[in-house]
Amino acid sequence: MLKIDNLTAEIDGKTILNGLTLDINAGEIHAIMGPNGAGKSTLAYVLGGRPGYEVTGGSVSFQGKDLLDLEPHERAALGLFLGFQYPVEIPGVSNVQFLRESLNSQRKARGEDPLSGGEFLKLAKEKAALLRMDMEMLKRQVNVGFSGGEKKRAEMVQMGILDPKFAVLDETDSGLDIDALRIVGDGINSIMRKPDRAVLLITHYQRLLEYVKPDYVHVLANGRIVKTGGAGLAHQLESEGYETVVQEEAA
Amino acid sequence: MTELATLPTTREEDWRYSDGAYLAAADPAAIRQWRTLDVPAGDTHGESFTFLEDTSGTERLRVSVGAGGTFSCFAAIASGRYRRLELEVTLAEGAHFEFGGVTVGGGDAVQEFVTRVIHAEPHGTSNQVVRAVQWGKSTGNFLGRIEVVRDAQKTDAAQNFRALLLEKGAAANTKPELEIFADDVKCAHGAAIGALDDSAAFYMAARGLPPEVARRLLVQAFIGDAFAAMADDEAREAMLGHVLEKLGDAV
Numbered sequence: 001m002l003k004i005d006n007l008t009a010e011i012d013g014k015t016i017l018n019g020l021t022l023d024i025n026a027g028e029i030h031a032i033m034g035p036n037g038a039g040k041s042t043l044a045y046v047l048g049g050r051p052g053y054e055v056t057g058g059s060v061s062f063q064g065k066d067l068l069d070l071e072p073h074e075r076a077a078l079g080l081f082l083g084f085q086y087p088v089e090i091p092g093v094s095n096v097q098f099l100r101e102s103l104n105s106q107r108k109a110r111g112e113d114p115l116s117g118g119e120f121l122k123l124a125k126e127k128a129a130l131l132r133m134d135m136e137m138l139k140r141q142v143n144v145g146f147s148g149g150e151k152k153r154a155e156m157v158q159m160g161i162l163d164p165k166f167a168v169l170d171e172t173d174s175g176l177d178i179d180a181l182r183i184v185g186d187g188i189n190s191i192m193r194k195p196d197r198a199v200l201l202i203t204h205y206q207r208l209l210e211y212v213k214p215d216y217v218h219v220l221a222n223g224r225i226v227k228t229g230g231a232g233l234a235h236q237l238e239s240e241g242y243e244t245v246v247q248e249e250a251a
Numbered sequence: 252m253t254e255l256a257t258l259p260t261t262r263e264e265d266w267r268y269s270d271g272a273y274l275a276a277a278d279p280a281a282i283r284q285w286r287t288l289d290v291p292a293g294d295t296h297g298e299s300f301t302f303l304e305d306t307s308g309t310e311r312l313r314v315s316v317g318a319g320g321t322f323s324c325f326a327a328i329a330s331g332r333y334r335r336l337e338l339e340v341t342l343a344e345g346a347h348f349e350f351g352g353v354t355v356g357g358g359d360a361v362q363e364f365v366t367r368v369i370h371a372e373p374h375g376t377s378n379q380v381v382r383a384v385q386w387g388k389s390t391g392n393f394l395g396r397i398e399v400v401r402d403a404q405k406t407d408a409a410q411n412f413r414a415l416l417l418e419k420g421a422a423a424n425t426k427p428e429l430e431i432f433a434d435d436v437k438c439a440h441g442a443a444i445g446a447l448d449d450s451a452a453f454y455m456a457a458r459g460l461p462p463e464v465a466r467r468l469l470v471q472a473f474i475g476d477a478f479a480a481m482a483d484d485e486a487r488e489a490m491l492g493h494v495l496e497k498l499g500d501a502v
Binding site: 048049071075081082087091093097098105106 | 448449450451453454455456457458459460461462464465468469471472473475476
């Protein structure tokens, strides 16, 4: 589904990704862990196409298409979802309006009919319930006045509504209390744990992986993947720390 | 020499951001002309201005609002090389003035609102909200003067201006002027000039919104405040519609 080959990228002339290679097949959940500054968020932004993140080498193909050749909104229409570490507030625009316009823009790009207001609200209600979010919150302005945890939960409601093929979730677990973590974990499983979907979880901690069991865990350090393992690797990282594991690999 | 016989120049404070070339060629009698309006005590009167046709021009309206009366004015300047709307409103005891104005334009347009609100008696209230959306080399201006005479205690006056510059080269000017001779009053003013929020734009793109759709949503949210006090939903939608249509001209 997603094939990243020898990807290099820089911000303001500083190399952050340095030959990153990663294959993700449909039906798989991958987790990327790594110390601060390893390039985790950069990877998410490069995949999403954020301006300012310059790809200097390598390739990324998504569902057989050259992902890097597409505008950010085209990537979304193709089925890529980027869950933000810091979801952005949009004053004056309600979640309902934002998401309905987003979904219908994606549908239009794919040659599908737009959803009517009624159809959209039904869908939104269903997905909000899945994440135990009050429908009233969806009528409020996008992320304005939401707590950190509410923003992350709202991201997952967005994901449920937009129904992507592949999601990159950048530290979706940060800022969540234990109950919210479980709800978000269950949400990810029910929305994305399907044979034709895939997920890349970017996280610092092992705790989200208790709820969303990854098929593969990768360690990112200095802009490349230095170690890959199964779910057990996350436990090893948690107990031994990145430094030990990364050094072991270098030795 | 009477005021009527002379043309204003940009050396005059109230005309300092105007289009000098337009003023030089204008008809002095026409440009100095005031239309007058009396709102009787206890009455409510509304005016709205929508400048869409591609001609330059200035308009001056002098309003006297009787005790307990309300004068509301909503205006959209969306065309013309030079467009100016000037309001002078005198409020009697307990009278209210509500103003919402939007300028939207590109090219080398100069679009401005100039208001002078005179709180002549106690307990008057006024609220002015102006939004400017400019691109190209256009300019949006708001010169707002609030005068509170010595006896006009318990006056509550507010004025807020925000400008959104979609391109480098566009400009906005604002000059709040408060002349307060009473000692028990509330006068608030605020002004901010900025560009579209890049992080919001990327966030919206990542959800599948094409740039022009995202921009329309952001601008709609931005100007919404100016028309929020309009009681007539249909009129408000129509006015918003005109402004957003104009936005289609922006690159």
